[in-house]
Amino acid sequence: MSVDPNQIKDLEQVIPKSTLELLLNPIAQEIGYSLGGLYYAIFGKLIRYGAVKKAETDALIKQVSEKYTQIPEERRTDANKGLIFKAFEDSRYSLSSEELRNLFANLIANSTDSKYLNKNSPYFSTVLKNLSVNEALFLNKFKYTQSIAITKVRFTDSKDRQFFTDYKQDYVLNKNDNPKKETVSIYSKEIDTLESLGIVRRKYGQFNNSERNDLSKIKKHINNKHLEKNLNGHFELDINSKKRPEIFLTQHQYDTVNIIPGSLELTELGQSFVEIIFA
Incomplete structure (x- = not known):
């Protein structure tokens, strides 16, 4: 491949020398050169005019380059140039978050890996662009599994079970190296977003056998004896002690x-x- 010295000079203006060497070593490596060119196309003028923080864009291309060099040479492909361009473009809105920037770097680098050709989608950078840091961190729970246990609290009238109210849902176990320090939290906002984007789905009333232990732990964390004691149609609930008690009103005597x-x-x-994004 013939490399235009003027184009290399342009890249040197926006990409740190050590990072550029990773992309262009050897210099005739077409895919690495394409990565640098696509990065320049998105961030070149933005960097020159101070529209983005240089330190953040440097961190992004450094992460992309390091990940790219780990991909076996025989698996490198430039078939996804359009996806890479879109991912660089969408990453502009998430550069200030180290967590999101890292996920974008993984997506961009893995878009040059033939291993993921049939699994990749231009929609993935759209998903990342629409995630908050909390939602991205919540996704970590799926790094090594395809499902996790969730529970919800339902109030019912034992005399007439057609009347019920789902008070709170989406309790999830926060696992810890020390089981005694495990906690539960409600992740409805994160799950709502991920479900609306087509990444996850809730399935209440059914669960996988592998989730039994976690479901048992979640149930122990929810003080249902305290809730039962206060069920009188108008009462205060204090499930999360760090927050102010909530007032729950109902027409039914649950x-x-x-x-x-x-x-x-x-x-x-x-x-x-x-x-x-986690590969």
């Missing part, structure tokens, strides 16, 4: 608390998405 088990699963699209 007298039973049920913990409904469920499973939060990656969709097929979500499985490919998670595999690529």
Whole structure:
């Protein structure tokens, strides 16, 4: 491949020398040169005019380059130039977050890997662009599994079970190296976003056998005895002690608390998405 010295000079203006050497070593490596060119096309003018922070764009291309050099040479491909361009473009909105920047770097680098050709999608950078840091961190729970246990609290009237109210849902176990320090949190906002983007789906009333232990732990963390004691149609609930008690109003005299088990699963699209951004 013939490399235009003027184009190399342009790249040197926006890409740190040590990072550029990773991309262009050897200099005639077409895919690495394409990566640098696509990066320059998106960030060249933005960097010159101070529209983005140089330190953040430097960090992005450095992560992309390091990941790219780890891909076996026989698997490198430039078939996804359009996806890479779009991913660089979408990453502009997430550069300030180290977590999101790292996921974009993984997506961009893995777009040069033939291993993911049939799993990649231009939609994936759109998904990342629409995630908050909390939602991205929540996705870490799926790094080594395709589903996790979730539960919800349901109030019912034992005399007439047609009346019920789902008080809170989407309790998830926060695992820890020390089981005694495990906690539960509600992740409805994160799950709502990921479900709306087609990455996960809620399935209450059914769960996988592998989730039984986690479901049991979540149930122990929810003080349903405390809830049952206060069920009188108008009462204060204080499930999360760090927050102010919530007032729950109802026309029905609920007298039973049920913990409904469920499973939060990656969709097929979500499985490919998670595999690529965490690879």
